[in-house]
Amino acid sequence: MQVLLLSTYDMGRQPFGLASPAAWLREAGIEVACADLSKDRLPQEAVRAAGMIAFFLPMHTATRLALPVIDRVRGLNSTARLVAYGLYAPLNAPLLRDRGVEEILGGEFEAALVEIASRGTAAPALATASALPTPSVARLKFKVPDRAGLPTLSRYAGLQVDGEKRVAGYTEASRGCKHRCRHCPIVPVYDGRFRIVAPEIVLADARAQVAAGARHITFGDPDFFNGIRHARAVVEGFARELPGVTYDVTIKVEHLLQHADALPLLRATGCAFITSAVEAVDDRVLGLLEKGHSRADFQRAVTLCARVGVPLSPTFVAFTPWTTIESYRDFLGEIDRLNLVEHVAPIQYAIRLLVTDKSRLLELDEIRRLVKRFDPVSLTYPWVHPDPQVDRLHATVSAIVGVRTTAPRADVFARVWAAAHADAEKPLHWQQPVLTARAAIPYLTEPWYC
Known part of the structure; x- marks a missing residue:
C-alpha cells in the first residue's frame, strides 16, 4: 500500500x-x-x-x-x-x-x-467507523524522524538574531504534559501524562537537521522542564555534539521558578530564548485557567531570565470572557513595566480564548452559560463578550497587528496602547523608553500561536 x-x-x-x-x-x-x-x-x-x-x-x-x-x-x-x-x-x-x-x-x-x-483496505479490526477514538498515550520506542521528501529547511521560518536570519529546525524531546491547564488542547488527549524521547534519538534528529543547514533548533515540547533530568541530558548532549548551534525551548512559569538552578545551564548550552505561556497578568484569570502561577510569579520569572541572560518570550490569551478594558490596559502596562515590549510578538496582543470541543473550560458554569452551539466552521464554541466595548477593542487590536506584521514591535505596541486608552477619561500616551535594540533579542520569524 x-x-x-x-x-x-x-x-x-x-x-x-x-x-x-x-x-x-x-x-x-x-x-x-x-x-x-x-x-x-x-x-x-x-x-x-x-x-x-x-x-x-x-x-x-x-x-x-x-x-x-x-x-x-x-x-x-x-x-x-x-x-x-x-x-x-x-x-x-x-x-x-x-x-x-x-x-x-x-x-x-x-x-x-x-x-x-x-492491514491494507480491510475493515477496522477493533472499532467501527462511528466509534469515538480513544487517544493512545502508550509509551513508544521512538525512531529518528525521516525528513526525505519534505521542503528544505530554508523555506521555513528561521531565527532572526544579530541582524541575520538563521535556518531553523525543529524536534521534540518529549510529548504531552503533566499539567492540566484548563484551556490547553493537550489535556483532553494526554490528561496530565507526558512521554520522553530518548536523548540519542533527539540528538540524532538535531544532527541531521544541522547537516541539512540548520543553525538553530526549536524544541517543541509543551514544557521542556516536565522532566528536568531528561532536559539536562538533552541540552548537555546538544552543546557537546553541536557547538555553535543555538536552540529555544518552552517552559512554564512554575517550572522556571522551580528549576531556576537549571537556567544557567540553558544559557551555557546555547539557549537563545525561552517561550512561556503566561496567558494573563490577572490573578483571577490565571486561577480560572489553572495555570499554576501568579502575576508575582511571572514577574520573578522575568527577573530570573534577565539575570541569567536568556530572553523570555511570553505568550498570552489577551482576550477572555473575564477581560475588561481596565484589565487589558493593566496587561499592556505590565508588559511596559517589565520592559518586555521587544520580547512580545504583536499577535499576542490580539489572541482570543478558544473554547474547543472537550475543553476543560466547559467545566466552568459561566463558560457553559456564555458559549453558543458548537460551530463546525470555526471548530469552537463561539462566545460574545458581555461588554461589547471589549469585543470592539479586540477587533481594533486585531486589525492593528494584522496589517503591521513587519513593523517594529515598539511601533505596534504604541498603536495598541493608543487604541486601548482611546476612551479613557484622561488618555495616557505611551512614551517609548530606551529599549534594547530589537536585533539583540532573538525571535522566530513566524510567531507562535494556535
Missing part, C-alpha cells in the same frame, strides 16, 4: 508530524510520500495513487485548513482510507467522521499508523 502523509500548517516549521511517522512506515516496508501544503500544492497524482491518506492535525488552524482539503482528496480518490492524527484529531472526531475520515488518532500515533497501513 502507498501512504500519503499531509500537513496543512505547522506554525511555519517543517512538519515533525510527517517526518516521525514517515520513519516508522518506511522501516515497516511501506511506501510513503509526504506533502506540506503550507509550502506546496496538493500532489494530485500522489493522492490518486495512495491507498491511505493521513492528515496531521496538531493545532486549530491546521485542522480548519484541512477540512476543505479532505473534501478535495475524497473527490480525487474515493477508495483510499482516510486517517486524521495529532492533538486536534480526537477533539474534532465527529466532524472528521462526517467527512469520511475512518481512523482518528491522537497522542502517540506512529505505531497506530503503521498498524492501519499494514
